[in-house]
Amino acid sequence: MNPSPSPPHTNLQLLGQFRLEFNSEPVPLCGNAQRLMAFIGLRRGVCRSEVAQTLWPDATETHARGSLRTALWYLSNNSHELELVHCTRESLTLGHGVRVDAHTMARTALDIVRDSGPLYADPLLIGLLDRGDLLPEWDDNWVVLEREWLRRLRLQALDTLAERLARHNMPALAVEAALASIRIEPLRENPHRAAVSAHLAEGNMIEALKHYEAFRHLLRTELGAAPSPWFTRTLPLKRR
Structure with a gap:
């Protein structure tokens, strides 16, 4: 009987440099998506308003929330169907199985x-x-x-x-x-x-x-x- 394959896993490296990997293969992200992933990765869970204010402190609230939505869209479209971030109306949490x-x-x-x-x-x-x-x-x-x-x-x-x-x-x-x-x-x-x-x-x-x-x-x-x-x-x- 053949052994079952290892389950896929996602690693978020923040020590030394930023690197996101899925099954040891790099997942490319743009600058704002990297910052968003790093922030949520460190905090594990945070409310949307705090993320927007922290990552875009010089923008108006409307523009900051718009930048956040753009970064989240980028994450969802460049993550090989992985749930890197779990989104609700008010909060963002690190996706299940993402190791930091x-x-x-x-x-x-x-x-x-x-x-x-x-x-x-x-x-x-x-x-x-x-x-x-x-x-x-x-x-x-x-x-x-x-x-x-x-x-x-x-x-x-x-x-x-x-x-x-x-x-x-x-x-x-x-x-x-x-x-x-x-x-x-x-x-x-x-x-x-x-x-x-x-x-x-x-x-x-x-x-x-x-x-x-x-x-x-x-x-x-x-x-x-x-x-x-x-x-x-x-x-x-x-x-x-």
């Missing part, structure tokens, strides 16, 4: 921060949290606010993950989590401390000291500052 990568990342990060999710000894978990920023080329106010919230959440999750991995005697993965956090914001001390601690847990004193020295040089060059005394005292050798 930003939601997956946020849910995973929140589970880690709350210490409620399983601890996967798998680099794929770190890779999920190390995705790009939310729509980095977009400068709409609603995108900027969501982008900053997700960035802070990712940083907190990666720092927490690095600590949890170190506690569970997985220093190599702890280093990977710390480095992922450093790639996002290299001047924060917490992930550098986590990386140094993980190197020391592996018995790799040389790498720990090299990492500390690189961070010390970065702080001095960029901010004219030095690592905290607490960080320095964690090292096995007396600092000059």
Whole structure:
């Protein structure tokens, strides 16, 4: 008996860039349709008036609602008969079965921060949290606010993950989590401390000291500052 085919699925990528896929094939959308899809994708459900006012803030209410109707028409005619957006007279909600990568990342990060999710000894978990920023080329106010919230959440999750991995005697993965956090914001001390601690847990004193020295040089060059005394005292050798 042949196995049944996998059900079709739709992915909305908002991290790193905008991309809509149906069964791994791209679905092309114009600019306003992309903005509409991204807004509803992030909010899941929203009233029509809020969408119109947010996406077309400089237009009159009549023109904004007209632009919204045009974008919705474009979506419905360029989506391979998919229901990307479910429309009612007053509200718009994300179509059933549309998966949004930003939601997956946020849910995973929140589970880690709350210490409620399983601890996967798998680099794929770190890779999920190390995705790009939310729509980095977009400068709409609603995108900027969501982008900053997700960035802070990712940083907190990666720092927490690095600590949890170190506690569970997985220093190599702890280093990977710390480095992922450093790639996002290299001047924060917490992930550098986590990386140094993980190197020391592996018995790799040389790498720990090299990492500390690189961070010390970065702080001095960029901010004219030095690592905290607490960080320095964690090292096995007396600092000059």
